Structure formats: C-alpha cells, structure tokens
Amino acid sequence: MIILGNTEFFKGIGKIPFEGKESDNPLAYKYYDEKKVVAGKKLKDHLKFAVAYWHTFGNNGTDPFGAATRGFNWNLPKDPIDAARAKADAAFEFITKMGFHYYCFHDFDIVEEAATLSKSESRLHKITDYLIEKQKASGVKVLWGTANCFSHPRYMNGAATNPDFKVLAHAGAQVKIALDTTMALKGENYVFWGGREGYMSLLNTHMKRELDHLGQFLTLARDYARGQGFKGTFFIEPKPMEPSKHQYDYDAATVVGFLKEYGLQDDFKLNIEVNHATLAQHTFQHELQVAANANMLGSIDANRGDYQNGWDTDQFPNNIYEVTEAMLVFIEAGGLQGGGINFDAKIRRNSTDIEDLFLAHIGGADIFARALIAADRILSNSLYQQLKTNRYASFDQGSGKAFEDGKLSLKDIYQIALSQKTIEPLSGKQELYENIINQYL
Template identity: 65%
Template sequence: MSVLFGSKEYFKGIPQIKYEGTGSDNPLAFRWYDEDRVVAGKTLKEHFRFACAYWHSFCNDGNDPFGPGTHLFSWNAKADPVDRAKEKMDAAFEFITKMRLPFYCFHDVDLVDYGSDIRENDRRLQALVDYARQQQAASGVKLLWGTANVFSNPRYMNGAATNPDFLVLSHAAAQVKTAIDATIELGGDGYVFWGGREGYMTLLNTDMKREKAHLARFLHMAKDYARRNGFKGTFLIEPKPMEPTKHQYDYDSETVIGFLRQWDLLDDFKINIEVNHATLAGHTFQHELQVSADAGVLGSLDANRGDYQNGWDTDQFPNNLNELTEAMLIFLEAGGLQGGGINFDAKIRRTSTDPQDLFYAHIGGMDAFARALITADAILSSSGYKQLRKDRYASFDTGKGSAFEKAALTLEELHAYAIESGEPPRVSGRQEYLENMINRYL
C-alpha cells in the first residue's frame, strides 16, 4: 500500500494486515480479529471501533526518566513545525490504514508542536486539521475523539482548570476551545477531558472546594461552547487517581460520576476508562466497567495494561486473556459502549526499536480483544454463568425479598421476618467454579 499523501513510505515492506485465522503463523496477520465476524448481533468492527493513539504511536520516542529516546523517526527531519507535522501525519495514516484501524485519537500538541504564542499555535493546528481532513477523506479513517494536552506545558504545573492563577486557567480555555474546534471540524465522535494535573500535591496550599467548583464551571463552559458550535458527540472524562499529581479530582469512575451528578453534568458526559488507570486506583478494569455500565455512562475505553511489579502507568499493550474475557462479559451485558470506541493508549517498549514492533503490538491487542469477546459471548450463550448469578439473588425475586426491593417493607417488618425465619443457610458463591469456567472457554 502506498502512502496517501507525500512522497515517502515509512513502513516499507509491511503490507496491509489481514485476517488469516488461528492456523496462521504469520506474525503480521490477525488470528482472531476478523472484522466482519458477527458476535452477539454485531461485527467485531462495530463492537470495538478500534482507534490508534496518535501520541504513543507517533510521538513517543522511547525516552524514560533515566535516558533519552531510543526510537528514531524518519518523519521528524524537517525544521518547520508544520512541514514536520505533515510528514508525521503521512506516516500515521500509512500505519493506520495498513492496520485497517477505523479510527484515531489525538491531543492537539500531538498533531503539531506548540510554542508560547496562542495565535501561532492556532494557525499551526488549523494547518494540520486541513491536512487531516484530506487524509480522512482519502482513507476513510475517522476521528474517534480529540482532546487538549493541558498538563505538559510548564504553565500547567499547578493544574489547568483548577490552577490558582486565573491567567493560566484562561490559557487552558484558549487551548481547549481550539481543540474543540478541531474535533468538530474533523467530525470527531467525542471530546475527552483528562485532568492530568487537576488535583494537588499538598493540601497545605490548596483550596480544594474552590478548585473543584472551577473545574465544574470550566467543563460547563466548554460543553456549552461545543454545543453552540454544532458538536453533537459525547463528552468524556478519563479517571486517574494520581500521577503526575498526588491526588487527582477524577480519581476513579465512582468519583467522576459523583462529581458529574453534583454539578449537573451527567446528561452530557460519559466515562472513558483506561485499564492502567483503574489498577492505579486500586481497582480492576472490570470494576470500573461495571461501575460505569451500572450508571449508564460507559462511553469509551483506553486499552492497555500495567506491570504488576511496577506502581506507575506503564501503558503496555493488552495481552491478558483471562482479565479481558471477564471485562468483555461486562461489556456485552451492558450492550457495549456509548459514544466511543477502544483506543490503544499504549506504547511499545523502549527496547522495541523496529518499525514492525508497532504492528506486532496492535495486532496482538486487537486479537486479544477479539478472542476475549468471542469467549465471553460463548460463556453468556452456552454456559450456566448467567443462571448462576441470577440464582444467587433469587431470594429477592419473590415474597418478602421482592417486597423489600419495591420499598414495601418497614425496618420493623424485616426484624420480625428475621426472627420468624431463623438463621440463614450458608450458600456458596462458587467463585472457584466460575473462575474455572472462564478458563474452560478460553
């Protein structure tokens, strides 16, 4: 496949990735992700709406706190920031189309380098939006969501929407406005807010009540601006408990839901769950999915994983089939995502320095999700999984239990019922049986 624009091919010798089935030994082919396979009434492509994370795939050079980057990008040669960004976009769309990914996601500063002049930054981003519109039209690739990076620049060291300096908040608003404009112009399905520094390092210098009120006001302003300008998509908040701050106000899904409900934002916002953020909050991915699904705000997913031995956000590609299968059980029973897709917010390792490594990573992640979904569907349709869970709560389906759920009993009546019925029997939760069931279907 040739590039869509420009004169170079950046991933030479790598063909478009195709489905070859479980019998294939080709590392540059899908073994499970057949995008046209129908599972639970939808094709895999419709279920997942996979997206490429622009920042990790084309901006991450492999640097870490102990050394500079190890990934050398041939698209970073030009001096002019707009010309350099266009070459990067050529490489990005070559990769995305070779991977047959239907969507991509970006931060504003991923598309083009920003400086300190707002008007110049706006000009640069508009130039890349114009170029992206051409790339999208030529490839059929769409924008899943856009966002503004209002956490990396030194001005945001004390936060953006929660910064104690009003001028810094104003700079964040200017950046968000332009990112929203770009998202609208490119037909994005959603717009994401991640509060990378919306929190505190110490309460000694923090008015937390005031900061959270400022954050709510900021979100209302951004939401109202986008709606006035024709944005009909989904607003998403991505929870994370800490890192880079000690405590972030979007700690986990429960915290975000409470915040949205308190500030009358629940009708417009849903949650973008990241696997590694869930584990940093002391939860499982499954827990965060269930919390969001139960509240009707399961919007989108950032697919990755952490390292069990590291206490930070390692953003590795997902490969744990057991955990993904449990997650896909919740995904299917919730009816899938609302207004989002699955974005590979993951980066290849510092030591993975070949162009093929980016392909291997995405192929593995897509195959893992496909296999997990197929397995989860088989469990839901062919095993006793759903009946076992239903039976566990059968005492609430009739009689006094049903009356309790309908608010038709008093505390005195529950007291009398407990005396009349005597000590309850011990009923097994059959956890090991259910865990073995997952393994039998894998």
C-alpha cells in the same frame, strides 16, 4: 528526503490480513476478523479500534533515565507544519495498513505547539486542513480529540483547577481551539483528562474552590461545543494520581459523583483506562461495571500496567483472562456509548524495529477480539448467567421482591427476621465461575 503524501514509511509491510489462530504469520490477525458477527454486531463495530497519535507516532523511547532509543523518519522535517504533515502521512499509512478506522489525538500531537496561543491556533488550522484531506482519501475518522493541558510548565499547578486565573483562561482558550479542531475533523467525541487537576499538598490547596472551578470549566466547554452544533459525547478519563499526588478524577465512582454534583451527567460519560484502574487499586472490570451501573460507560483506553511496578507503564494488553472478564461487563452493559477502544499504549523502550508498532497493535486487537468472542460464548452457552441469577433468587419473589420494590419498612424486616429459622450458608461458587471462564478461553 521526505516527499509529503508520497513517502512510504513502513516499507515491506502491507495491509495486515486475518489468517486465523492456526497462522504462524506474526503480521496477521489470529482472532480479529473485523467482519465476524458477535453478539449481534461486527467486531469492528463493537470495538471501534483507534490508534493513539501520541504514543504510536510520538513516543521515541525516552524515559526519565535515558534518551531516545528510536527515531522516526516523519520527524525529519525542520518546519513544524512539514513535520506535522509527514507525521500525518505516516499515521494514515499505519492506520490503513492495520485495517483500523479511527485515531485519537491531543492538540499538540498533530502539530508542535508554537510560542504563542495565536500562532498555535494558526498551526492547528493548517494541519486540520491537511488531516481533512487524509480522512477523505482513507475513510479513517476521529474517535475523539482532546487538549494537552498538562505538559507545559504553565500547567504545573493544574489547568482548570489552577489557583491563577490567567492559567485557567489559557486552558479555556486551548480547549476551545481543541474543540474547534475536533469538530472540523468531524470527531465523534471529546475527552478531558485532568492530568494535573488535583493537588500535591493540601496545605496550599483550596479543594472545594478548585472543584467548583473544574465543574464550571467543563460546563462552559460543554455549552460552547453544543452551541457550535457538536452532537458527540464528552468523556472524562479517571486516574488516581501521577503526575499529581491526588487527582480529582480519582476513579470511576469519584467521577460519577462529580458529574452528578455539577449537573453534567447527561452530556458526559467515562473513558476507562485499564492501567489507571489498577493504579486506583481496582480491576479493569470493576471500573467498567461502576461506569455501566451509572449508564456512563463511554469508551476505553486499552493498555495494562506491569504487575510488579506501581506506575503507569502503558503496555499493550495481553492478559486474556483479565480482558475476558472485562468483556463480560462490556456485553452485559450493551457495549460502549459513543466511544471505542483506543490503544493508549506504547511499545517498550527496547523495541526498536518499526515492525514492533504493528506487532503490538496486532496483539492488542487480537486479545480484545478473542476476549469478546469468549465472553459472548460464556454468556450464550454456559451456566454463568443462570448461576448469577440463582444467587439472587431470594429477591425475585416474596419478601425479597417486596424489599426491592420499596414495600417494606425496617419494622417489617425486623418481623421477618424474627420468624426466620436457621440461615443456611449460601455458597458463592467462585471457583465454578472461574472454571467457566477458563473453559471458554
């Protein structure tokens, strides 16, 4: 029997302590000491770890080839509001035991969607009141909210880019309600993921019109939220394909160009997901760097793909080399703008013990903490930055600096080239950079 507010869902597991890298306790942090100061900030403030409501409390192991492999006690109540409250009880117990301070959600993660829009809105109002109570009691906050405008069959041809205005209107109403919910919960940001904002075939697609509709839709959402006093950042999360053949938010560079095309660059940043980066044939650090170059590095969905599998497996991060390279970009960019690190990752289908949820998040937090600590040491103590600076030294003075300052014409460059003698090869020293990374891991 579920007793709302009183049931302990994760019995036998207390608050996860920090015990250091010599500890053999699997239910303890080895590197994530939230109070440790790195690069001028506590780890908890740099990383702002958030738990993903959908994967952690909603994923039961179902996949396209098989049924659920695990059940959750918080799903036992039949009434949708009771079930939502039970899930909230489990979520806040888990988040506080992990020692995290944030969560994020889709609208219909926190309560089951109803048969009509108005009934769904009523359900969201009811569960929002309950979540406000849970937040006040625990101090846990919302990193960001969003609307699931991709799962329901109505969105099979997209939401904001749907060729049927009736579907677009429904999506607009759903986003308004999700924004209202996020603001009521004092969410710090709001995310748009265009899961089906794209096409399956160009034969039946008016791409320019759909992109214009998407730009207008995001503009209306921004204007509404700002009009209601929302001060947070809007994020767009790039992904190249899956479920659509081609999605309009393909990668970071595509999204940056889209935001500038539709005049949204002052309100929107990017939420970079590791697995989405690799699906676009980029590295995680590449996508971070592209966003940082545009001053749009907003938030991170932390996960990884399977390196032999070309789809979105959403596994918990564990590659220390990959994440350390990413944290070099993170620190040099000055961190994230508004967002944090959300574990958009799910335990494997054959991980069926309740403690596996803790083990996965502990590992994810430790890998990011360890990588951030290593990256800070690399930047502070090694030759890494000086080597990089020296590689571009020819642009720091003389003709190179004049070129960067816009003081040379093409004819000037032509004359300079004529006067040059033999050009000696300049080594990229890639192996040395890689050795430096290894030295500090």
